[in-house]
Amino acid sequence: MGSRIRRETLVKWAPLLVLIVLCAFFAAMEPRFLSTRNFARILIAASPALMVAIGVTFVIIMGSIDLSMEGTVSVCAVAFAFCFLWLGGTLASWAWLALPVAMLVGAALGFINGLVHVKLRIPSFMASLAMGFVGTGLAMVMTGGDRIRIEDELFRSLLTERFLGFPLMVYVAGLFLLVAWFIQTRTTLGRNFYAVGGGEDLAIASGLNVNRVRVLGFTLAGVFFSVGALLAVGRIGIAETATGNNFMFLSITAVVVGGTALWGGLGGVWNTLVGVLIVFVIGNGMVVIGLPGYVQDGVLGILVILAVILSTDRKSISFVK
Amino acid sequence: MSTFIKDFIEKEKINRRNFLFASAYGLGGVAAMGALGPGMARAALTDPTIAWSYRNRTNPYWNEIVSGGEAFVQSLGMSKDALTHLINEGSSEKSLADVKAILAKTGGNLALAIDTNDAPNARPVVEAVAEAGAYVSTLWNKTDDLHPWDFGDNYVSHMSWSDEGPAEQTARILLDAMGGKGGVVHLGGIASNNPAIERLNGLKNALKDYPDVELLAAEPADWDTQKANQVMSAFLTRYGDEITGVHCANDTIAYGVLEALRAEGIEDMPIVSYDGNPQAVQLVSERKILATVFTNPHWGGGITAALAYHAAIGTFKPSEEPNAHREFYGPTIMVQPDDALEFKANYLDSVPTYDWTDFWGPSNGPIVYK
Missing domain, CATH: 3.40.50.2300 (Response regulator)
Structure with a gap:
């Protein structure tokens, strides 16, 4: 009994341990890694990806998967940029409305994604992947392949204004992390995600409208993708079709490394935070200690496998698919 | 001009x-x-x-x-x-x-x-x-x-x-702007792409004539703005003030580098890039980028x-x-701050009407095999 508790405790805290060990390792190799300025750099890079990863966390807790993030992020970024420039091009005018508009676009895309999955009975993997392609294509059509620059100093203060050494976008990401945590633990919807992911048959037998929960889950994911898009535009000052690039790999890796199980019912937003930090600490740390680029990808792959081994109790699952 | x-x-x-x-x-x-x-x-x-x-x-x-x-x-x-x-x-x-x-x-x-x-x-x-x-x-x-x-x-x-020659020219512009001393970092394309290799070689060729400039690091940024942004941030941690110039393999990389520097409040870092995209040409005219190459x-x-x-x-x-x-x-046409606006007016804002029977006029000499 005693060893079982230890194993569970270890599994629960393994991602955090991995993160701490990684930080200690990089700090030992290069003391400058531990500076506040470097942590600010890591958090700037991680903030958009954290939002996207939180979105997909809810879907993964339900036992589904959402691969539409690259397309959704691109469409939201481009829609925001067009709307923002059309309404005046500065946050001090009505252009601030572009922020909620972008989130509505994200919600709408997620909603359609959920409907395609539930009503047409297409596996979420395929439905969301296809929706992602639709999104990328849509962003391409909207921009014609051009980049749209967002120069507004007020909006760009997300990156340029600092409080206690960290730019505002880091605090915005932190705020949405708390919102996600609230949804996960304090709302019926949040607990229903776990019910669906932990045992769908049981959830249906208890009278839960599983389809409704699923559609809402995808919609919520879409909203978080759009927040990720806004932060990505805030970070680079450019909205384009390529804004969504790489988010699929980053966010899915981060969720899994953080210890949220791909078969659903386990994990949560704090796991995702730790997972995102692991991925970005590795990315930053390897450049900081001077590892060549081709080694970095390999090391990241190995660390993903290691993290999954450490953070999930393989004996407790009956099959792997 | x-x-x-x-x-x-x-x-x-x-x-x-x-x-x-x-x-x-x-x-x-x-x-x-x-x-x-x-x-x-x-x-x-x-x-x-x-x-x-x-x-x-x-x-x-x-x-x-x-x-x-x-x-x-x-x-x-x-x-x-x-x-x-x-x-x-x-x-x-x-x-x-x-x-x-x-x-x-x-x-x-x-x-x-x-x-x-x-x-x-x-x-x-x-x-x-x-x-x-x-x-x-x-x-x-x-x-x-x-x-x-x-x-x-x-x-x-x-x-x-061939990108090696033009990349060497932009590198010389960069190294001169650095005063011929200090440290330069290179952010490259996908490591196996031929243009990525040639553009890094261009920098290395130019560096032979500048013994007081050290190539601090060369990392692939995969032609990607966001990746370039992250790599540049990490470079700033590793090298800090040692970096006095940035050589970018193309314009999209330069955009990411500029934003990584802006986040740190660094406004006057010498940067050169490649490709001559309209946005980059605009940045050249504002002297945010010192040179780009239009093909x-x-x-x-x-x-x-x-x-x-x-x-x-x-x-x-x-x-x-x-x-x-x-x-x-x-x-290849080198675009620099003094002629950027003129270049933009001639080539980007309105596409010139070319004489399509002037087959070899603008070309750049016979292909040389190594």
């Missing part, structure tokens, strides 16, 4: 004049041939289908290439839909299959411009075209042992770009189609041209 652009425009004028003389002479030639009877007009095709085979149009670079092809077709008095698009979506197999299909459909009455997607695919494509009696000009990809002059007239020409894909796409077409209808006979007119480098 830079003498570079002045020279370039001057060169174009002279070439145009030469062409007028040449075409007058050519018309005389045609008349003479007519006098000798129809038996002489053997190789030339009449009204061949003009086709461009390329990856896809969603990529801005290829979009520019194909817009040049369309401009050429329009210059012949046809609608731009007269250009047949063969889209290979990055598949060499599809590229070859498309070519064989259109050869069969047109019975060899074809003028083809093509990037064969990868170098080994160029040979089967060229062989298929030559066998059908059609005409082909290639862009970018071919193996070093494949030459137009080995195929008589049917393999008209090959154009490519004029619009002209490249148009002239490749024009070469195949004019060889096909017999305007010139490829086998009578020197080798330098059959394998040559495409144009």
Whole structure:
């Protein structure tokens, strides 16, 4: 009994341990890694990806998967940029409305994604992947392949204004992390995600409208993708079709490394935070200690496998698919 | 104003004049041939289908290439839909299959411009075209042992770009701006891409003349703005104030670098890039970037189609041209702060009307094999 508790405790805290060990390792190799300025750099890079990863966390807790993030992020970024420039091009005018508009676009895309999955009975993997392609294509059509620059100093203060050494976008990401945590633990919807992911048959037998929960889950994911898009535009000052690039790999890796199980019912937003930090600490740390680029990808792959081994109790699952 | 652009425009004028003389002479030639009877007009095709085979149009670079092809077709008095698009979506197999299909459909009455997607695919494509009696000009990809002059007239020409020289020039501009001392970092393209390798080599060549500048690091940023942003941030942690200049493999990388620096409040770092995208040219005019290199894909796409077409209808006979007119480098134009606005007005805000029979004027010398 005693060893079982230890194993569970270890599994629960393994991602955090991995993160701490990684930080200690990089700090030992290069003391400058531990500076506040470097942590600010890591958090700037991680903030958009954290939002996207939180979105997909809810879907993964339900036992589904959402691969539409690259397309959704691109469409939201481009829609925001067009709307923002059309309404005046500065946050001090009505252009601030572009922020909620972008989130509505994200919600709408997620909603359609959920409907395609539930009503047409297409596996979420395929439905969301296809929706992602639709999104990328849509962003391409909207921009014609051009980049749209967002120069507004007020909006760009997300990156340029600092409080206690960290730019505002880091605090915005932190705020949405708390919102996600609230949804996960304090709302019926949040607990229903776990019910669906932990045992769908049981959830249906208890009278839960599983389809409704699923559609809402995808919609919520879409909203978080759009927040990720806004932060990505805030970070680079450019909205384009390529804004969504790489988010699929980053966010899915981060969720899994953080210890949220791909078969659903386990994990949560704090796991995702730790997972995102692991991925970005590795990315930053390897450049900081001077590892060549081709080694970095390999090391990241190995660390993903290691993290999954450490953070999930393989004996407790009956099959792997 | 830079003498570079002045020279370039001057060169174009002279070439145009030469062409007028040449075409007058050519018309005389045609008349003479007519006098000798129809038996002489053997190789030339009449009204061949003009086709461009390329990856896809969603990529801005290829979009520019194909817009040049369309401009050429329009210059012949046809609608731009007269250009047949063969889209290979990055598949060499599809590229070859498309070519064989259109050869069969047109019975060899074809003028083809093509990037064969990868170098080994160029040979089967060229062989298929030559066998059908059609005409082909290639862009970018071919193996070093494949030459137009080995195929008589049917393999008209090959154009490519060498980025090493121009990248070395931008590097020199950067190193001079750094005062010939300090530390430089390079953010590259996808490590295995040829342009990425050539652009880094350009920097390394220039560095030989600047012993007091240290190449602190060279990391791939995969032609990606966000990746470049992260790599530059990490460089700032590792090297901090040691970095006094940044050499970027292309414009999209430079955008990410600029934003990483802006996040740290660094506004005056010397940066150079490559490709001459409109946004980068704007940044050059604001002196945020010190230099970028424009390769004029619009002209490249148009002239490749024009070469195949004019060889096909017999305007010139490829086998009578020197080798330098059959394998040559495409144009490169250095854009620097003093001439950026003028360049933008001449090349980007309005696309210049090119003389599509000035085949070699803006080109950049014969291809040299290492």
